[in-house]
Amino acid sequence: MNADYIGLFVALRPEVHLVVGALLVLTVDLFNARHLPANRHQVALVLGLGTLLMAGYAAVMGNASGRIYGGVFLLDPLANATRAGVIGLAALALALLPDPRRLKNPAEFTAILLFATSGFTLMAAANHLLLAFLALELASLSLYVLAGFDKTSPASAEAGLKYFLFGGMAAAFLLFGFSLLYGLTGSLQLEVIGHRLATQGPTPLLVVAVVMVLVAFGFKAAAAPFHPWAPDVYQGAPAPAAALIASASKLAGIVLFTRLLASGLRDNAGTVAHLPIAIGWAPVVALIAAASLLLGNLGALAQSNVRRLLAYSAIAHAGALLLGVLAARLNGVGPLFYYAATYGLATVGAFGVIAALETAGPVQSLTDLAGLHQRSPLLARCLAIFILSLAGIPPLAGFFGKFAVFSNVLHLGGLAGPAGWLTLLAIALSAVALYYYLLILKQALVVPAADKPRISVPLHVAAALVIAAGLIVALGVWPSVILGLF
C-alpha cells in the first residue's frame, strides 16, 4: 500500500471539518460556559451547523473520486451522494436541539453528534473491512451516548442502555463475521475478497460469515427480527438523537452494507428472483425483508405512542429498503439511495415536529397531538407532509422512492420468484400502513384541541421543518435530481 497522505487528506476534507468542528465546539464552550452561560446553546448550535455546512460543502464540491489510499476508501457517486446526504440529515437533526431546560450540555451533545456524522461519512466511503468496522463503531458509540443523553429521563437512560447492549452484540457478530471473511480470503479489501470468494466457491464457513454480517446489518437497519431496540430507543431518546438514529444512521448503514454485499460478496448472492432459490445472501435478506414488512406494519397497528408507532413504521420501511438491496446489484443503487435519503428526511421532519411539541409538554400518546392544527398550523401542515410522504402518497418523495425501488425489484425477474411476490406484499401492506399514518394525522388535523396553549416554534426548528418539507415536495416532483446522479 503506497501511502498517499495528501490524497487522503484531500479526500477526507469533510471528515476533517467535522472533527475539527467538534473539537472547536468543545473548546469554545469550555471558555464560554464560564463567561456567558446563557449563550451556550446558541453558540453550540451555530458552531455545529456551521461545521456541518462546511463539511457538506466539502463533500459536494470535493473533486476526489475513485479509489483513495490504496483502495481503503472508494469515492464513487454513491459514496459522495451519501456523504452529502448524511451531513444534510445531521444538520436537520442538530437544528432540533432541545432548549436549555431539558439539555444541560449542548456543546457535548453537538460535538458527539458531529463525531457520529464523521462516522457516517466514513461508512459511506469505506471499501475495507477494518475501516468499515471502525467507522461503524465510531458512529454507534456516539449514538449510544446521544440516545442516553437526557439525564433527567429514565426512559432516555433505558434507551441508551438498550441500544448499547443490542449494538454491542451486533458489533461482536459483525467482527466475527469479518474475521471469518479475512480468514477465508486473506484480505480486508472488498474487491479482493469478492474476487477470491468467487474462485473458492461456497463453503460452510462462508455461510457462517455471511449470516454474522447480516445480523449486524439487520440491527443497523432496524429490521426484524433484530428490531426490538428500535421502539424503546425511539421512545426514550432525545428527539434529535432519535431523528439521527432513524435517518442518517440508517442511510449510512444501508449504503455500507449494500457495498459490502454487492461488492465483497458479489458472487455469493444467490438469487430470489426465480425459482428454485439459489443459496447466498439474497434469500436471507429477502427473509429479513419479509419479516420486517409484516412485523413493522402489523405491529404499528397496535401502537398508541407516536414515537413507538414511528419505530414500527421504520421497521416496515427497513423491509422495503432491504428489497431495494436485493436489486441494487443489477439495476444500480439510485432508487435505493433515493428511498433511504427521502425516508430519512421525512423521519427527521416527524421527529422535528415532536421536538417542537415537546417544548410545550411531553409527547407520548397519539392523543397528545390532538388539535395541532389549532395550536400551530405550521407544525400541523409540516407533519401532514412528512407522514403522507412516509405513507407513500404522491407527489411526495416517499411515493416515488417506493415506486422506484419496487420497479427495480420487479425488474429482477417479474413475478417469477420470491422477490416479485415480496414486492406485491409490500405494495399491499402500504394500504395497511396508510391506516396508522392516518390515525396520526386524524389527531393532528381533525380532532379539536382541548384548551391547550398555542405552541411557539423556535426559529431554528421551524427552519429545519420547512426545509425538510420543501425538499420532500421538490424531490418528489423532480426525482431525477437524485436519480440522475448515479
Next chain:
Amino acid sequence: MNALPCTIYVSFTGAILALVAGTRSAGAARFVALLTTLTAWGLVLAAATKFVPTAELQELVNAPWIPELGIRYHLAVDGISLTLLVLTGLAATVGVLFSWNIEERVGEFFALYLALIGGVYGVFLSADAFLLFVFYEIAIVPKYFLIAKWGSTNREYGAMKLVLYSFAGSALVLAGLLWAFAAGRASGFGVAELAAATGRLDLPQQVGIVAMVFVGFATLAGMFPLHTWAPTGHVAAPTAVSMLLAGVVMKLGAYGCLRVAMPLAPAAFAVLQPWIAWLAVIGIIYAGFVALAQDDFKFVIGYSSVSHMGFVLLGLAGANAVAVSGAVLQMFSHGVIAGLLFAVVGRMVYDRTHTRQLADLRAMPLHRLLPFPALVFVLAGLASMGLPGFSGFPSELTILVGTWQTRPLWALAAATGVLVAAAFTLRAIALAFFGQAERGAADGAGQGNGHAHPLDPVTWPEKTGAVLLLGATLYVGLRPDSLLDWIRPALQSPAFQAFLTGGAS
C-alpha cells in the same frame, strides 16, 4: 385547447389561495373557491366550443419528466376526457355553491376541496399511466380529511373506510402497472408502451395484470362486492363532498378502467369480460334492492349511486362502440343526477330538518314546507329512473342496446335493474316529500315542528346550483348527440379498437 392543462394549475393555485384567504375571512375563501372552479370550468367550456373530435388523443403537453424510468409529463385530451372534464367543472362549481353554509375552518375545507378537484382534472387529462396514477392518488387523500372533519353520521369510520378502499384499489393498480412495466420490459409508462409490454407476456400473466388494474380502478367505481365503501362514505360526507364523490370521483375509477386497464391486453380483457359483466349486473340489482330497504334518505341515494355505476361497468364490459359510448354518457349523466340528489338530501333537506330518517320526514309535509327542493328532487328522481327527456334515458338505453349486441342475457338482467331503480326512487319521493302528517299525537308533533320552527328558505346558491344541474341533465337528455359526437370518434382510436373488436366476439 392549449388552456386545458391550466385547469389543473388553476385548481391547485386556488387551493393555496383559499387556504390563505381562509385565515382572513370565511367569505373570502368562499369567493376564491367559487372563482377558481368557475375559471377552471370556463377554460374547459372554452376549449369545448373549439373542440374538433378526432380519433387520436390531441396533445397538450408532452415533456420528459423522469427520464430514468421513461416517465413523461404527458397531457392529452379526446372526446371522452373532454366529456368528463365538462362534468368535473360543473360538479366542482355546483359543489362550491352547495357548501356555502360551511362555517368551520372554511379556508382549509376549500383548500382540500380544490386539491381534490385538481387531482380529478389531472386524471382526466393524463395520457401517461404513471401521471394518471399520481393524480389519482392526489385525489384520494383530501377525501379523508373532508369527510372526517366536516362530515356527519359516523364520519370517522366512513372516511377511513372510503380512503382505505380507494388506496387498496390504487395499490392493486400500482402493482399491476409495475408488473407490466417490469416483467414486460416496457420503455415507459405511456398506455401504448405498457400495452406493448403486456403483450410480450403469456396469457395468464396478462389476465393477472388486467384483473389487478381493472379491479383496482373498479373499486373506486363501486363494483360489487367492493362497493361497500360507497354508501357509508357518501352518507358520512358533507354534501358537497358526497356530490363530488358520486359525481366525479367514482368516474375516476371507471375512467381508469376504460383508459388504462382495458387497452392493456385485449385478449386478457376478453377472458375477464363475462366476470365483470355479471358483477356489474349483480351490483345493479343488489344495490337497487338494498336501496329499497333503507330507512335513511341518504343511504337510498348512496346505494342508488352504486346501482347506476353498475350500468357504467356493464357498458364497459359490453366492449363494443355502442355500449362503451353509453357508459361514458352514463358517467356524465349519473354525475349530474347523483349530484342533484345528494344536494337535495344533504343540503336542502337535512340542513333544515336535521333528520334523514324517512319515517321522520314522512311526518312532515315537505312538499308544502320545502316546495323547491321537492320539485328538484322529483325531477332528479325522474331523471334517475331514466325517463325520456332526461340524460338517464339515452345513456342507460345506449348501454342496454350495446350490451344486447354483445350478450342479450346481460342486457335482460340489467333491464330488471331499471325497474328496481324506479321502485326505490318512487318510494323515496313518496316517503320523503309526500308523506301525510299522521293524525293524533304524531300529527301535532309534526305540524308543531313545522310551524314553531319554520324551515329556512332555500338560498340563492342552492337554487343556482340546482338549476345548473337540472339544465345539464335536460340538455343532455334532449340532445345526447352533443356529447356522443365527441365520444364516438374517440372510440375509433387504435387503443380502443383493439379491445372493442376483441371483446365483441
